[in-house]
Amino acid sequence: MSNEIEKDFNLGGTVESALSGQYELSVTKVFKEAWDCTIKHFFSFTPAIILLAILQVVIFFIALNMQVFDITSVFEQLAQTGTIPAGFMQALYIANFSYEVISAPFFAGVCLMAMSHAAGLKTKTRQITSGLQFTVMIIFVTLISLLLQGIANLLLPVISIYLSLAFSNAVLLVCEKHVRPLNALLLSLRAVNRKIFQIAIIYAVLMGLFLAALMFYGVGLLFVLPFYFHVKGIIYRNMFGIRLKIVTTNQHNGDDDQNNNSQVFNA
Template identity: 55%
Template structure:
């Protein structure tokens, strides 16, 4: 007879501890572990990152082409003879295209975040796991839409407020996928959780931002390391802040001692 016994447990923090700030989050530990995970999963994770970038660029170009017809007209911004009305139209088209690609590619972005979260619990992933975010397509796209609107409004008041909200909402996508929380509540919980450890998280993301700038100076080659590093940081912070639910399955019968462990989002 084959009997399966399942037991769920939590790795890291939980919603209650995240909102109260009763958990440990050290910048040095986050950066060290994120780098270790980046090196450990480099060969399997980097192709997924490249795939994400290619798909995002494709979506952006298509959205821009729908706005301008010929994307090459964007270079007219740098021409002295360009009319102000034409320049304004190009800028608006770029902003709309950027907005479109972020919303449309949000499920793919979520899939990569889930893969990094899985690495933070000691599991490996495959390229196909980038599709795991599609089961949450509607709530993720709604959350992304709301976050971008709030960041845009905040940016019109003070530019740095947009950066702050981007950081404050950084856990929302995983809260939707892993905790099955609604879009608006995920934004609120992420905001409240980040505010409890604002100094540590700001220091970590400030370093990541500097790394992005440094990578850009070297023709973007360094992004092959910085991007996986960034996603692993997101996974580690989420794990330590909100926790990750795992399920252990003990199989009975002829395989009494066998055991499988899986996250709530990923298949066994």
């Protein structure tokens, strides 16, 4: 005979502490923990990131080919005349926009995996699809975020950079807290504003790491990309907290023997 006992608890911050700024966000501690998570889950997490990258590249080139039928001629013209054909930059922008929106549910799945690592849980590659159950809301929140950033970029690029930081937790809020898209964007913005200086430093360092990784023929991205996702997961945990569930199974063998088995899951 076995009985299951379930208990929910919160790891890290809360929505209230995030909005009040009462959460810890040490730059050095975030980086150290993110690196530890990256090394610990490297072989189980990297395949999911590679799958996401392949998916995004495929979507990008499909979207680009639908607008520019002969990409090689574009590069030939660039090499011969030093000019880019009219409309090509717009095609690049649309292709970039397309891959970010279409792949958003899978991006969310990778973010959820990294968040689980920040909570001390293990994941499997198939969990890259865990964001698909929130597809509509994830695409909606991604669309709004990208549109606002695009408009801000036309006015003043620095505002667009700020919005990319301000909205960085919105997708996880939709998936983990089940917050509506507009509320998720607002909650993320308000929480980030409380410690915008630390967050700006963190993402500036990440950008520097991306550039350094590209200098080594992109090989460094195998470490920088999982590190980036783990940083996002740790920031989210410290800000808003992660809901977890402990399931304890009591198994009775005979009159006196009893075995307890406890497991922790994302709630």
